Amino acid sequence: MSRKRISRARKRDLERPDEFLSFSATLIQNLQRYRAPVTIGVVVVLAALATYSGVRFFTAKAENRGFQLLRDNLQTYGEAARDSAPDQALAQVSPQFESLLADYGRREGGKLARLVFADLNYRAGNYDAAITHFNEVLEGLPPDHFGYGSALSGLGYAYLETGHKDDAADCFEQIVAGHHPQLKNDALFQLGRLYGEQGQTEKQKEIFQRLLDEAPAYMYADLIKRQIEG
Numbered sequence: 001m002s003r004k005r006i007s008r009a010r011k012r013d014l015e016r017p018d019e020f021l022s023f024s025a026t027l028i029q030n031l032q033r034y035r036a037p038v039t040i041g042v043v044v045v046l047a048a049l050a051t052y053s054g055v056r057f058f059t060a061k062a063e064n065r066g067f068q069l070l071r072d073n074l075q076t077y078g079e080a081a082r083d084s085a086p087d088q089a090l091a092q093v094s095p096q097f098e099s100l101l102a103d104y105g106r107r108e109g110g111k112l113a114r115l116v117f118a119d120l121n122y123r124a125g126n127y128d129a130a131i132t133h134f135n136e137v138l139e140g141l142p143p144d145h146f147g148y149g150s151a152l153s154g155l156g157y158a159y160l161e162t163g164h165k166d167d168a169a170d171c172f173e174q175i176v177a178g179h180h181p182q183l184k185n186d187a188l189f190q191l192g193r194l195y196g197e198q199g200q201t202e203k204q205k206e207i208f209q210r211l212l213d214e215a216p217a218y219m220y221a222d223l224i225k226r227q228i229e230g
Helices: 008-015 019-034 042-053 065-081 086-104 108-123 127-140 146-161 165-177 181-197 201-214 221-229
Strands: none
Touching (some): 065 086, 065 108, 086 108, 108 146, 127 146, 146 165, 146 181, 165 181, 181 201, 181 221
């Protein structure tokens, strides 16, 4: 039986790194470098991806209806968010997200949609809903997936907002020990703050010193130095 030949173009496609993951990792790293310590901002990430490749990634995945719906929902939310508060903008897309998750929740597009929906709920102050969806993202993705780290980070901040500081610390500790170095600095910063609130000053100093050693240009470096010296 003759073997089926693979075209040169197909070989190049197979050898090319996944554009979604490569671009996402770079964009997330840049967002992490300059943002205030809030959620990862997956809405910004995926909206930029939709613009970047409405273009290449989403077109290449056109067979996956979940990605198409995610793109459409992001566009709708973005338009609503220009003139509305986060909770009002969320109300305009919640039914569409719920439908998307019901139909495509087990597909890759659906999993990313749940990550976005969790972040939107966080932004809207719906912290319990955010916690639920972030946890479901963690159940559906492998630990080395970029979305897993984003969900773990968002979950940590949502736990902070609801006063579950031990659970928040556990999330940030997993980030520090895990597969997502682009999230590590903020996780160390939050751990240092939590240890300080618990009166564990020596542990706080240890964490803050580690952060300064590993990221001397961290945006709160001066504040951390004063805390250590004070």
